[in-house]
Amino acid sequence: MYRKNDNGQAMDPAEVTPCGAARPSSEPVLEMSFEVGHYDFAAAGEAASKIKQVLRKLGMAPDVVRRAAVAAYEAEMNLVIHSVGGSILLHVDTEKVTLVSCDEGPGMPDISLAMKEGYSTAPDEIREMGFGAGMGLPNMKRCSDSFSIESEVGRGTTVTASIRIA
Amino acid sequence: MTVQEIADILGLRCVAGGKSLEREVSSGYVSDLLSDVMGNARDSGIWVTSQVHQNVVAVALLLDLAAVVIAGGLEMNDDALAKAKAEGVPVLSTKMSAFEAVGRLYELGVRGDV
Numbered sequence: 001m002y003r004k005n006d007n008g009q010a011m012d013p014a015e016v017t018p019c020g021a022a023r024p025s026s027e028p029v030l031e032m033s034f035e036v037g038h039y040d041f042a043a044a045g046e047a048a049s050k051i052k053q054v055l056r057k058l059g060m061a062p063d064v065v066r067r068a069a070v071a072a073y074e075a076e077m078n079l080v081i082h083s084v085g086g087s088i089l090l091h092v093d094t095e096k097v098t099l100v101s102c103d104e105g106p107g108m109p110d111i112s113l114a115m116k117e118g119y120s121t122a123p124d125e126i127r128e129m130g131f132g133a134g135m136g137l138p139n140m141k142r143c144s145d146s147f148s149i150e151s152e153v154g155r156g157t158t159v160t161a162s163i164r165i166a
Numbered sequence: 167m168t169v170q171e172i173a174d175i176l177g178l179r180c181v182a183g184g185k186s187l188e189r190e191v192s193s194g195y196v197s198d199l200l201s202d203v204m205g206n207a208r209d210s211g212i213w214v215t216s217q218v219h220q221n222v223v224a225v226a227l228l229l230d231l232a233a234v235v236i237a238g239g240l241e242m243n244d245d246a247l248a249k250a251k252a253e254g255v256p257v258l259s260t261k262m263s264a265f266e267a268v269g270r271l272y273e274l275g276v277r278g279d280v
Contacts, residue, residue: 042245045224052228062209069228075222077200130217134199142205159186 018087021102021150021158026093030058034088036079041129043125044080048073055097064163067143068097071161074136075101082106083128083157096145098162107153113150115141167191167274169233169256172212176260179236185254189232194269200225200243207231213278214267214268215249220246226255233257236263 015023018033032054034047052069060068071090079086079101086103107113115137125126137159141147144161151157170187170208173180178240180187192210197203198217207229214235215222223246234241235254242250242257250257260267 042220044221047227048228049224066229073204073224073228074201075235082179126243129219129221130198130200130215131221135199135205136226139205 012135016101017089017102019102019104019156021089021100023089023153023159024093024098024100026090027090027097028091028093030054030090030092032090033052036076036083036086036088036092038080038083038085040080045073046089047076051088051099054090055092058092060165062096064097064165067163068099071140071143072099072164074140075159075161078159079103081122081131086090086156094165096162096164098160100158100160101158102158104156105154107155107157108149108151109153111151113154115156143149167276169212170225172233172271172274172276173258175274176262176267178258178260180251181236181242181257181259183233183254186254186256187233191232191276192269193280194271194278196264196278198248204229208229208280213272214264214271215239216264218242218246220249222246223249223255223257226250227253231255235260235267237267252272 003133051072055065083103084105088101091098117138118134120132120134126132140161145164148160168188191212193208194212195207196214208233209230212233213231216235218240235258239261
């Protein structure tokens with residue numbers, strides 16, 4: 001939960017997300033964090049559902065709400081299926097909705113492979129449930145106006161997706 | 167066409183969300199891959215699938231689908247059914263295969279690419 005910035009100085013805890021990734025620097029209109037558990041299929045989709053409700057209540061355009069909901073769902077399922085557990089931070093400022101999904105492992109050895117449509121490391125029993133089609137990250141990217149992944153094997157993965165409000 | 171009209175004409179059995187059948191159906195989608203549905207199904211669409219677990223309800227809710235059709239005579243899992251009922255997501259069950267169900271929906275004028 002403690003992270004150093006690019007200059008090697010310890011960052012204020014307020015600047016980092018619950019699992020240690022850097023927070024968006026803009027002043028938030030609203031910020032919420034959701035814990036997502038490994039293999040918690042019963043609760044899967046609840047974070048995305050809550051995010052959708054919140055954005056709707058804020059009066060966001062239906063298209064923005066929908067894209068954010070899809071991106072949040074894919075991020076959530078990735079955490080459920082692939083990570084040891086993690087969290088999703090919802091950060092809304094006056095220009096955009098940002099989702100920061102982060103976990104503490106296992107990390108991805110090859111991000112470009114993970115971004116390839118149809119590529120998945122999900123086990124068979126997960127695929128039988130209709131997950132692991134290798135479309136999650138590409139879906140997230142398609143829904144976003146800006147999208148980035150940082151990952152380190154043994155450390156974890158941070159996926160950041162932003163959707164412009166106007 | 168509303169979910170109710172479609173269910174009546176095709177003889178689909180409503181197993182959850184019976185109070186929300188008056189919604190107009192915008193389009194149709196068929197897939198058992200959840201991310202495929204997330205990426206491609208449309209708002210107010212009707213989704214034909216053979217998946218029967220809770221995440222089907224989560225996807226239907228997030229996309230604001232008008233209804234889910236469980237094809238092939240499959241039974242939805244109890245926890246999924248309970249969630250669909252609690253959230254008011256219409257789930258229709260049919261013995262028809264997915265292929266047949268989609269064909270019949272198309273006959274009624276429901277389209278995939280709208």
